[in-house]
Structure formats: C-alpha cells, structure tokens
Amino acid sequence: MSNEIQTLSTRRHADLTDRQGHAVSGATQEALAFYEDAVTAFNLYRGDPIALADSAIEAAPEFAMPHILKAHLFALATEPEATAEARSFIDHAKTLQMTDRERSHLAALDRLVDGNWTHAALALDTHSMHYPRDIVALQSGHLMDFYRANARDLRDRVARALPSWSEDCPGYSVVLGMHAFGLEECGDYAHAEETGNRAIERQPLDCWAHHAVAHVMEMQGRAEDGIDWMQAREPYWSGDDNFFKVHNWWHKALYHLDLGQIEEVLALYDGPIREEKSGVVLDLVDASALLWRLHVSGHDVGDRWAEVAATWDQHADGRLYPFNDWHAAMAYLGAGRMDQVDRLLNTYRASLVDASETARWARETGTDLIEGFAAFWKNDHEAAAARLHRARYIVNSFGGSHAQRDIIDWTLNEAALRGGLTDLAQALANERLALKPHSPVNRSFLKRAKAA
Numbered sequence: 001m002s003n004e005i006q007t008l009s010t011r012r013h014a015d016l017t018d019r020q021g022h023a024v025s026g027a028t029q030e031a032l033a034f035y036e037d038a039v040t041a042f043n044l045y046r047g048d049p050i051a052l053a054d055s056a057i058e059a060a061p062e063f064a065m066p067h068i069l070k071a072h073l074f075a076l077a078t079e080p081e082a083t084a085e086a087r088s089f090i091d092h093a094k095t096l097q098m099t100d101r102e103r104s105h106l107a108a109l110d111r112l113v114d115g116n117w118t119h120a121a122l123a124l125d126t127h128s129m130h131y132p133r134d135i136v137a138l139q140s141g142h143l144m145d146f147y148r149a150n151a152r153d154l155r156d157r158v159a160r161a162l163p164s165w166s167e168d169c170p171g172y173s174v175v176l177g178m179h180a181f182g183l184e185e186c187g188d189y190a191h192a193e194e195t196g197n198r199a200i201e202r203q204p205l206d207c208w209a210h211h212a213v214a215h216v217m218e219m220q221g222r223a224e225d226g227i228d229w230m231q232a233r234e235p236y237w238s239g240d241d242n243f244f245k246v247h248n249w250w251h252k253a254l255y256h257l258d259l260g261q262i263e264e265v266l267a268l269y270d271g272p273i274r275e276e277k278s279g280v281v282l283d284l285v286d287a288s289a290l291l292w293r294l295h296v297s298g299h300d301v302g303d304r305w306a307e308v309a310a311t312w313d314q315h316a317d318g319r320l321y322p323f324n325d326w327h328a329a330m331a332y333l334g335a336g337r338m339d340q341v342d343r344l345l346n347t348y349r350a351s352l353v354d355a356s357e358t359a360r361w362a363r364e365t366g367t368d369l370i371e372g373f374a375a376f377w378k379n380d381h382e383a384a385a386a387r388l389h390r391a392r393y394i395v396n397s398f399g400g401s402h403a404q405r406d407i408i409d410w411t412l413n414e415a416a417l418r419g420g421l422t423d424l425a426q427a428l429a430n431e432r433l434a435l436k437p438h439s440p441v442n443r444s445f446l447k448r449a450k451a452a
Helices: 002-014 029-044 049-059 064-075 080-093 100-113 117-130 135-147 151-164 172-185 189-202 207-219 223-232 245-258 262-273 281-296 304-312 322-334 338-349 357-377 381-391 402-418 422-435 440-451
Strands: none
Touching: 029 049, 029 064, 029 135, 049 064, 064 080, 064 100, 064 135, 080 100, 100 117, 100 135, 117 135, 117 151, 117 357, 135 151, 135 172, 151 172, 172 189, 172 207, 189 207, 207 223, 207 245, 207 402, 223 245, 245 262, 245 281, 245 440, 262 281, 281 304, 281 322, 281 402, 304 322, 322 338, 322 357, 338 357, 357 381, 357 402, 381 402, 402 422, 402 440, 422 440
C-alpha cells in the first residue's frame, strides 16, 4: 500500500505545471506556490525572489526550477561573487531530474556564466521559440539583451512570443511591459508609451513598464512630463521592497538635470539614490553616472566620489562586465584613485588569451571608454574626444540603455567644446538636437559651439 501511495504522490507531482502551463520536475504543491511567488517577485522587481526560491527548495529539494531561477538571478547580477554562486546552482541543478525545457535553461546559463552573453541570449531565443510562454526564460533573455545593448532583440524577442499570450494568461501584463521597453529602445516611442500604459493598467506595480515610459520621456526630451510621471506614480515604484526604486529615482534626477535644476538633482542623490549606501551594482552604476554628469556640467560634487569608489572595490574586477568597470573608473577618477583605473586597464591588456565575449568587449571598447574618461578628467580634451568618438558606437555590443550610454556623447561633446574642436562640437550638437530639439542641455551645446 505504501508503494502505491508513493507512486500516486510521484504522479501527482509529475503532473504539476506552472501558471503558464509548463510541466515542472520535482515539485510539490507547497513548493510550487513558493516558486510562483518568486517568479512574480522577479517579474515585478519587488520583494525577495531569492528567499522565496529558497523556501521552494526547502519544501521540495528536487524541484529543479527554483534552482534554475536562482541561477538566472545571480548570473544576471553582473557581480563576481554572484556569478560564482550561479555556477554552483547550475552544477547542482544538473544533478536533478529535468524536462527538456528545464535543461534548455541550463544550456543558456552555462554560456552566460562563461561571459558569452550573445551565445546565451541566442540560446534563449531558440528556447522561447519552443516555449514562448516560459516567462522566466523570456525575462532573463530580455535582460541579457539589455546588458548586451541589443535593441532589436529587446523588442523582437518579446514580439515573437506575444501571439502565444492572451489577456487571461498570468504574466501577460509583464510581457507587455518588456515589449514596451524594447519598442522604446528601437525608437518607436508612441507605440512604446501606449504599450507601457496598457501594461501598467493591468499591473500598476510593474516597475519595468513604468521605467519603459520614463525612458520614452527621457529620449524625447520631455523633462517636465517625466517629472510629473514619476511624481504621480511614486507610490507604485518607490517602496522599500522595490529593487528598481533607485534606478527610477535616477531617471527623475536626469529630468531635473536636463532642466538645470541642480539643487533638486543633489537632493535626490543624497536622499533616495545614495542614502542607503547600496552595494548593488545597478545602484552603483546610477550613482557614478549621475556624479559624472554633474561633473561634466561644471558642478562640484565634493567628496561624494569617495564613498562610491570604495563600494565599487568589491565588484570592479576588470573581468566580468566592462560596463561596470567603466562606471567604477568614473568613481575612481573622482576620488583621485588613478591606481585603480590603471589596474582595470592593465587587466584588459592582459586578457588577450581570454576568448570570452566580455573580454573582447573590454579590449575593443572598454579600454577606449576608460582611457577617454580619464583623459577628460585630466583636461586632455583632444585625447578624450579621439577615444570617445571611436568608442561611442557600442550599441548592439554591451552596456545598458540608450539613456545610460548617452553619457558617452555628453562627455564627447563637452570634450570637443573645451578642446577647441568647434567643427566636431557643432556637428555633435546638431546630432543631439535632431533627436531632442527641446533639450536645454542640447541647445546649450549648440549655442556654445557657435559662440566658439
């Protein structure tokens, strides 16, 4: 009788599916409930998906997907220790019984932790063609596209899957939010804003959809609209349990910066952006980028650099992800720690035998970015302009969003102005104004170039 009960229990567990209808290996009803809560936390960037995944594993140690979800979360953190943890989760998951779908996750993750972001993203492209409603694979692939700055796949990965979704499928609003961001990065601003608003109507707590609309307003130079947008929806995105809150505060600060409202920018920096001294890489990137924009705009940020630079020490290894290293270099320059800038550059130069994609990014573009910013800091504006003009075309290579990468062109334009490269300065100002004709910063660039 006990064997019959055990067989029946195993069958019940084998028949369990996630909310989108995929079979899950090794699950129990209790563990599956924890896992689904973890996925929702990941989808909305709210709460603690790691703790929830751990609860699922505790309830059913042989349940494969919580281990796989943790591997995704740690591998996407772009932090050295987290990547090492992701490797251990992957290795353990391989010892469990899995479906073909679950094994397909691990094939992509193997590539990711080896520093081959494009191979990992392409593996999840294929995965999502087979399993278009696998929301963990879709979101992880979307983030890989973000980290490798592939605007087309940010849009098209989700567009390929959307026809397999419907209004009544759990997670549909989250998929709409991802699509909104991909549309924005491809310059389809009206469609992006409309899609982002549709997502938020269905799930007001969706930080990514809110963030997609914030990007639309940033890219269109609608600073006043952006401030109103952030303030009207602040209760939905600024809670303590919101992983994305600092990045959304950063977006609000950019609107104020474009309007020349420096007191508001510094108040946001000293308040919600850095008051908690977060060690999360995403938050450090925002801190470095905002301080650098203030510096380039001619504003003294005092000793704020030192705290950010010290926090970068635990992450900037020169090996994992050059976008992070470059932002760490900004802080090191501000803090007067040129030895750490040299350390990063020397690590890049020593990586000739490393065949990973991230090592190639570092050699081909990361070196120019760090050397260009270092030259700008030292007032060698001609050298800065030469390196940054060469490095600015990193789209479809690595490094976040158009809004984040705009710091390259901003610094290049300022280097051209300060270095007396007036033809370059005017050409760059014209280029920026063609995209954002109402931006006070861009109008100032052109006015100064003409005056020169």
